[in-house]
Amino acid sequence: MSHPQTHRALILDQIGQPLRVDNAYPTPQPTPGSAIVRILAAATLSYSREIYNGNRKYNLSTPCVPGNGAIGRVVALGADATTLQEGDLVLIDIFVRGRDNHRACALSGVHDGHSGPAKRMMHGEWRDGTYAEYAKLPLENCFVLDERRLLGSPSTDSIYAAATAQGEIGLGYTVEDLLHAASYLVPFGGLRDVGLGVSETVLVSPATGMFGSAAVHVALAMGANVIAMGRNTDALEKLKADVVAGGQGHHIHTVAITNNIEQEMSAIAQIGLPVDVYFDISPPAAAGATYTKSGILSLRQGGRVSLMGGMGSDVSIPINAVVQRSLALKGKWMYEREDVVRLIHMVESGRLRLGKKGIIGRFGLEQWKQAFDAAAEQSGPGQMAVIVP
Ligand SMILES: NC(=O)c1ccc[n+]([C@@H]2O[C@H](COP(=O)([O-])OP(=O)(O)OC[C@H]3O[C@@H](n4cnc5c(N)ncnc54)[C@H](OP(=O)(O)O)[C@@H]3O)[C@@H](O)[C@H]2O)c1
Structure with a gap:
């Protein structure tokens, strides 16, 4: 496939x-080990504007093209590509690992x-992100x-239905819907890291943001029971309604964050499920x-904690409970490559459903400010503002 010498990019x-x-x-040229992709849609975060205006104090080499997880079509490949083909629709994972040192990641x-x-x-080599026509x-x-x-239509793609072992038809997603898979990847990395198992119970807090609500859906798809905690009870109810609509209502419970540890623990205990995992995805x-303390103190003997949040300040840990109950605490930044492969299989099999009404707006490159404002101000469970270069 051809690609132009120059293209439009956000800088x-x-x-x-x-x-x-x-x-x-200048449009990048394919070199060994790389692919050039036409970006069709790219995700934003509720805190994208805080990253680029400096409030979040993220390290970022500039000048650069900012970006996030994206969906695109391969237009050119390095000569050493083995499996990718020009024209392939791809999920772009922006979590880059050093080839000579896998611990170096960004x-x-x-x-x-x-x-x-x-x-x-x-x-x-990899400083430019996906808010551009090509990456x-x-x-x-x-x-x-x-x-x-x-992307196939659920009602009309009967040829494909006949061709699949399960007799299933297209899932009917849009390209933008597929971006939710990129946000599901983050909690999937943490939940897999602590070995969340089928029929275990995970407490997710807070559960009403982009990654928290993603954690709820991913955990349910992994076969777990979920206790979703949040301070916004309307958002919690909406999250629960989505889960109920997806036929998983008997596996989700909600608990209000009240900042009263005894009250929170009592509400969790009343659900009557031993809590195996506490998953924390807190913002600053x-x-x-x-x-966080209520969550850790609610764990059963031998429970696990996955810390993925970015609170930005130290958190008080109930050390006696950690020792006496032999709890395991693990931090996780992002996910492993194998997690991406598995999550895509979960989505393609229909085991993990992506929301279909979760796009709060489509924004061109010039509308970057509107996109980041919408992401910050209108985000909620399963909601995303999308950049369409
Ligand atoms: N470890 C990793 O690899 C990784 C990757 C990506 C992100 N993160 C971290 O995850 C964090 C969350 O990201 P996100 O995109 O899900 O953010 P988000 O969509 O903005 O959601 C933030 C969540 O925090 C809740 N919240 C805000 N202030 C609160 C408070 N004072 N008390 C209780 N809950 C509060 C919000 O609840 P309301 O509904 O009540 O507002 C909402 O549920 C990010 O800030 C980032 O640091 C970590």
Whole structure:
């Protein structure tokens, strides 16, 4: 497939400066180990504007093209590609790992990582993200999607239905719907990291944000029971209603965050399920909240904790309970490559359903500010503002 010499890209000259669109940005050329992808839709975060205006104090080499997880079509490949084909629809994973050091990892267009080697990697080849018409990615960060299955019409694709072992038909997603898979990946990484098992119970807190609500859906698809905690009871009810509509209502319970540890623990205990895993995905705004303690103190003997949140300040840990109940605490940044493969299989099989009404707006590159404002102000369970370059 052909691609132009130049293209349109959003540029971040420096953290804290307004972004700008470059209408003649040089289009990257394929080199060994890379793919060039035409970006069809890219995700935003509720805190995208805080990353680029400097409030979040993220490390990011500039100038660069910012970005996030995206869906695109491969237009050119390095000569060493083995399986990817031009024209493939792919999920773009922006979590880049050093090829000579897998511990060096960073997020293209978002964060240069937490080590010198990661920063070195991001200064050069992989600094540009997906808020552009074209992006260059490591081959291994492009995951082929079964386009016919995912985008095929549920009612008309009977040829495909006959061809699949299960007799199933298309899932009827839009390209933008598929971006939710990128947000599901984050909690999937943490839940797999602590070995969440079938019929176990996971307490998710807070459960009403993008990644918290994703954790609820992913945990249910993994066969677990979920106790969803949140301070916004309307948002909790909406989340529960989505789960009920998906036929999983008997596996979800909700508990209000009240910042009263005894009250929260009592509400969790009343549900009557032993809690195997506490999954924490707190934002910095929740610094000082006490639900992390309620969550840890509600765990059964031998329970596990997955800490994925970015509270940004230290959290008080009930050390006696950790010792006496032999609890395991694990932190997790993002996920493993194998997790991406598995999650895509879960989506393609229909085991993990992506929301179909979760797009709060589609924004062109020039509308980056509106996109980030919408993401910050209107996000809720399963809601996302999308950049369509
Ligand atoms: N470890 C990783 O790899 C990784 C990856 C991505 C993100 N993260 C972290 O995950 C965090 C959450 O991301 P997100 O996209 O889900 O954010 P989000 O969509 O903005 O959701 C934030 C959640 O926090 C809740 N919240 C805010 N202030 C609170 C408070 N004072 N007390 C209790 N709950 C409060 C919100 O509840 P309301 O509905 O009540 O407002 C909402 O449920 C990010 O800030 C980031 O640091 C970690």
